[in-house]
Amino acid sequence: MNDLYAVFGNPLGHTKSPFIHGEFARQTAQNLDYIAIEASPGGFAASLDAFKILGGKGANVTAPFKVEAFALAGDRCQRAELAGASNALKFEDGRIIAENFDGVGLVADIRENLCTPLRGRRVLMLGAGGAARGAALPILEAGPASLTIINRTVAKAHALRERFSSFGDIVSGGYADLGAGDFDIVINATSASLRGELPPITERVFARAGLAYELAYGKGLTPFLKLAKRSSVDRLADGVGMLVEQAAAAFAWWRGIRPATGPMIEKITVPLI
Ligand code: NDP
Incomplete structure (x- = not known):
C-alpha cells in the first residue's frame, strides 16, 4: 500500500x-x-x-x-x-x-524564482495575520536591511515586532504611519485581495519598489498588483x-x-x- x-x-x-x-x-x-x-x-x-x-x-x-x-x-x-x-x-x-513552510516558500520564490535578493533590501509587509507570522522569520533570516510590518489592527503588528525582534531590525505600525515609499520589496500578506479589496495604501509605497508580491494566488491582477502596475513597479508576482x-x-x-x-x-x- x-x-x-x-x-x-x-x-x-x-x-x-x-x-x-x-x-x-x-x-x-x-x-x-x-x-x-x-x-x-x-x-x-x-x-x-x-x-x-x-x-x-x-x-x-x-x-x-x-x-x-x-x-x-x-x-x-x-x-x-x-x-x-x-x-x-x-x-x-x-x-x-x-x-x-509558508515563509520558507515565500522566500524561496522571491530569491530563486524571481531572482530578487532579500539581503540588504528594505522590505514592507502588509498584514499581521497567520501568513505574515509564518513569513517573518524566514524573511529576517534572509538578511534584509529592515522589515516594516504594517497592519490594520496596529496592536497585531506591534506584537509581531516584539515576537521577532531578536531576529532582525523590525519597524511596526498602522497604515497611518506609512510614510514615503522607501521600500525595495512590498509584500501584501493581507487577505484583502480575496474580497477584491485594496489595503489602505497609495502609489507612494511603491515609489522605489522593484518587486510587488501578492500572497493570494490565481486571481490575476488583484487591486494591490494593479496599483503596483500603475506605479511602474518592475516585477509583479502572486503567491503561486x-x-x-x-x-x-x-x-x-x-x-x-x-x-x-x-x-x-x-x-x-x-x-x-
Ligand atoms: P488571516 O485571516 O490570518 O489575516 C488576514 C490579514 O489581512 C490580517 O492582518 C488583516 O488585518 C488583514 N486584512 C484583511 N482585510 C484587510 C483590508 N481590507 N485591509 C487591510 N488589511 C486587511 O489570513 P492569512 O494570513 O492566513 O492569509 C493572508 C493572505 O495570504 C491570503 O490572501 C491568503 O490566501 C494568502 N496565503 C497564501 C499562501 C500561499 O501559499 N501563496 C499561503 C497562506 C496564505 P486585521 O488584523 O486588522 O484584521
Missing part, C-alpha cells in the same frame, strides 16, 4: 495540493497517495485522528486549521513555534510534529510560487527528496492580466 498524505482545510473546493503532490511523487518516483480532507469547523482534531488511524504519514494544513494543528502537535519546529501556527505535520512513532515552494519543502521534509518546482509553477500559473 502507498504511503498516505492529505491536505486539511475548509473550504477546499479549489485546492491544488493533491495535484501538486501527485506530480511531485511522479517526478521523484515516490509511492504515495495524497488526498483532500475538508474537515468541519469543529471537527479538525477528530478528522486528523481518523487519518492517523488510517495510516496517514503526514499532512498539509490550510485555513482555518493552522493554529489548531500547531496546538495538537507534541513537537514543534522553531518556525512553527514562532508563528504559533503550522501548515505541515508529520506523524512519527505516534507523535505529531509541526512545521511551518510560494504555494509550490512550500509544498516542495513539505514534500522534502516527509520524503527526504526535493522535487523540482519550476515545471509545476509554470503549469498552474494564472497570467497576471
